[in-house]
Amino acid sequence: MSAPSQRPTHSLPIAILLARCPRCRRGAIFGRFGQTRESCEACGYSFQAEPGYFTAAWAISFFIGFPVVLVMTMALSMLYVPDWPLPLVVLPAILMFSIFVPLVALGSRVILLYIDQSRQRDTLR
Numbered sequence: 001m002s003a004p005s006q007r008p009t010h011s012l013p014i015a016i017l018l019a020r021c022p023r024c025r026r027g028a029i030f031g032r033f034g035q036t037r038e039s040c041e042a043c044g045y046s047f048q049a050e051p052g053y054f055t056a057a058w059a060i061s062f063f064i065g066f067p068v069v070l071v072m073t074m075a076l077s078m079l080y081v082p083d084w085p086l087p088l089v090v091l092p093a094i095l096m097f098s099i100f101v102p103l104v105a106l107g108s109r110v111i112l113l114y115i116d117q118s119r120q121r122d123t124l125r
């Protein structure tokens with residue numbers, strides 16, 4: 001980051017929340033309807049390194065979703081339906097969580113891009 005115009009405009013947490021490019025933190029990762037762009041419009045960073053790149057994002061979304069469903073199940077079981085068997089309470093928790101699945105899927109892609117960029121891919125020069 002030598003030129004002042006190439007300085008990131010967002011801090012790291014804000015850039016992740018806004019789904020900005022992991023390298024320059026300026027370009028949007030997603031286009032219309034949540035489609036992942038081929039590359040960053042600001043710095044040219046490739047968001048899709050290879051075919052099937054975002055398969056690992058499903059593992060990340062599992063690690064996000066599982067604890068959330070677990071907490072929702074426990075909360076439902078303790079607060080609203082304490083007399084229901086626990087396996088029966090999981091179903092409403094999964095249904096409630098399913099509303100957030102698209103958001104978790106997009107968020108896990110952003111997390112994967114940031115993890116990958118911090119570990120092995122190039123930085124802005």
Ligand SMILES: [Zn+2]
Nearest residue numbers: 021024040043
């Ligand atoms: Zn960029």
